[in-house]
Amino acid sequence: MTFLAKPKLHHPDLQKNALGFTRRDYEGAISTLCAGCGHDSISAAIVKACFELDLPPHRIAKLSGIGCSSKTPTYFLGASHGFNSVHGRMPSVLTGANLANRDLIYLGVSGDGDSASIGIGQFAHAMRRGVNMVYIVENNGVYGLTKGQFSATSDRGAKSKRGVVNSDEAIDLVGMALQLGATFVARSFSGDKAQLVPLIEAALKHEGAAFIDCISPCVAFNNHEGSTKSFDYVREHNAAVNYLDVITGRKEITVDYAPGSVEIVTQHDGSRLRLRKVSMDYDMYDRTAAMTYMSQRKAAGEIVTGLLYVDPEPRDMHQHLRTSETPLNALPDKVLVPGSAALEKINASLR
Numbered sequence: 012m013t014f015l016a017k018p019k020l021h022h023p024d025l026q027k028n029a030l031g032f033t034r035r036d037y038e039g040a041i042s043t044l045c046a047g048c049g050h051d052s053i054s055a056a057i058v059k060a061c062f063e064l065d066l067p068p069h070r071i072a073k074l075s076g077i078g079c080s081s082k083t084p085t086y087f088l089g090a091s092h093g094f095n096s097v098h099g100r101m102p103s104v105l106t107g108a109n110l111a112n113r114d115l116i117y118l119g120v121s122g123d124g125d126s127a128s129i130g131i132g133q134f135a136h137a138m139r140r141g142v143n144m145v146y147i148v149e150n151n152g153v154y155g156l157t158k159g160q161f162s163a164t165s166d167r168g169a170k171s172k173r174g175v176v177n178s179d180e181a182i183d184l185v186g187m188a189l190q191l192g193a194t195f196v197a198r199s200f201s202g203d204k205a206q207l208v209p210l211i212e213a214a215l216k217h218e219g220a221a222f223i224d225c226i227s228p229c230v231a232f233n234n235h236e237g238s239t240k241s242f243d244y245v246r247e248h249n250a251a252v253n254y255l256d257v258i259t260g261r262k263e264i265t266v267d268y269a270p271g272s273v274e275i276v277t278q279h280d281g282s283r284l285r286l287r288k289v290s291m292d293y294d295m296y297d298r299t300a301a302m303t304y305m306s307q308r309k310a311a312g313e314i315v316t317g318l319l320y321v322d323p324e325p326r327d328m329h330q331h332l333r334t335s336e337t338p339l340n341a342l343p344d345k346v347l348v349p350g351s352a353a354l355e356k357i358n359a360s361l362r
Contacts, residue, residue: 017041029065037061037068039089043082049201049227049242050080050149054087056204057118057147060211061088064257072108072115076101076130079156080122080149080227088118099130102137102146106328109142112338113329116215117144124154127163127182134184138191138220143327145214146222148184149201151229152240159232170237183309185319188222189302194325195221196301198316200245201228205254206316212257213318216282219325226314250313252290252304258283277323295321 017040025033037058042051061071068090075081077098084093092115096104105119119137126134126148137146152165159172163182170176188196195217199207207225214221226245228234234241239248275283294300301320308315335342 028062030067032062032065032068034058034062036090037088039084039086042086044079044086045229045231047230048079049151049225049229050083051086052201052204053147053149053207053225053227054083056201056207056211057087059204059208060215063208064212064215066116066215070114070116071118072105073118073120074101074105074108075120076122076125078122078125078154079151079229080120081125083149084118084120099125099128099133101125102130102133102142105144106137106140106142109144109328110334111340113143113334114338117142118215119144119146121146121148123148123150123152123162123164123184127184131163131182135187135191138188138193138222141192141194141220141325141327141331143219143329144221145211145217146220147211148222148224149227150184150224150240151227151233152181152238153229153233155229155232166239169239170235172232172235172238174237183305184222185224186302186305188220188224189298189305189320192220193222193320194219194322195318196320197222197318198224198226198314200226200249200314200316202242202246203249203316206251209255209257210318213255213321216257217321217325219322219327245314248312248314250290250308250315252293252315252317252319253295255318295319296323298322 017038021033021035025035027033044050068088071088072092073084073088074094074096075084076096081095094104101119101121105117109117121130150164152162152169154160154162161171161177164184165177166181167177167179185196185198195214197210199210210223214223226240228240228242238244277283293304295318298320305315
């Protein structure tokens, strides 16, 4: 039944955002993933985040690679630009698009196989270059399309559905993102919408390389006893360091204050992150402390979630390269091709 399109009729009482769009306007095709897949929850969170931020769908570019996770852009933002690249190559394709048109909002969706195996080099360079994007890894620790082998993010000692125990150390993409210079690093759980939606909203407003590792259990191959990526395991071992709400500054938003202190982080565009602290000794501004804390909690058997690190004054790839403020795709020929005299002047300066 996957060939059936969603009905385009909208109920007249559906809530609309400031642009006049309903949440249905941010949806895509009917999902073909397994019923109960965590990836569908992430798609729903992206839809909710874009709706609440009043983002024009035509200003968003969504890119992906290969895998169950990379199918999901079909299921959200159906009116946005989209490109499904080859296995592991989403970051370089997105980087090229970003260089050509810096005015779009870039959302890259990948998986643990797509980013931590064949695409690990691409992931690393996107983070170190500070590509202005939201990079979401839908992490289930298993190769779902090829029937359940361990992926590179599967924890040592985890047991497969067939009873095989993983003997390899897991690649920690959060740790890599912190080391490589990402200016917004978070981890969440597909089953925790209260935490995930504000994280995606904050990442979309962040001007720099924003990375979210989202644990997303595979109901077909990695949601059993012995798995460290199952719904039950993550819920039992989740150690949230904070929860946040995003305040755009255009209208008042009522928030539900959790016990503990409240900290506000102002972004470049004037939007503010209202951080509700859970772990009182956690400093999200200290990259080195964040890496140390992650290692300590991992040794204690905990999965740390929340906003793990943010740079309040990030720099992106365009600032590093000093590119034109006018998108390259909007520059006229006389600027892009200045002529032989200009070329000779450049060559003379290099002699």
